[in-house]
């Protein structure tokens with residue numbers, strides 16, 4: 001049984017307003033958690049982890065389970081990686097920083113590629129930094145609830161590009177929203193995923 005993580009409904013600096021968080025976490029994520037629990041209740045799936053539910057539902061075409069489990073994992077990764085007082089110029093360190101540099105040449109070049117990928121997603125979806133079994137990084141563009149876990153990859157960092165994530169604060173300006181999110185990334189959380 002999934003539980004909604006507790007999140008104080010205050011804003012994240014000037015980047016995401018308290019109003020957006022109250023709708024995005026309190027209404028949208030809450031609905032995904034509730035609907036996932038309803039979909040698996042009374043079945044052997046009730047004891048599975050969200051990751052296991054994503055893999056099983058992807059393989060077996062269980063669309064309602066896939067959509068809700070995917071959205072639970074996606075949003076948990078999204079909300080857990082933010083920190084109100086993260087340094088605006090913060091950058092990753094350690095082996096994640098090395099792997100980013102190896103793949104894109106610099107953190108700045110990676111950010112530009114990530115923002116461009118997020119901007120290019122048509123309609124609702126997610127842009128991810130993901131790693132394969134060898135630790136090789138790539139940027140993934142996913143529609144709807146799809147995510148790296150469904151494709152055998154490890155989720156590292158994600159920006160939600162569903163309109164519910166940014167419309168109240170940025171209206172249709174998705175590129176501005178994507179550019180601003182870097183100011184609130186808690187890199188310690190993201191590095192631990194790698």
Ligand SMILES: [Fe+2]
Pocket residue numbers: 024028075160162164165
């Ligand atoms: Fe969302």
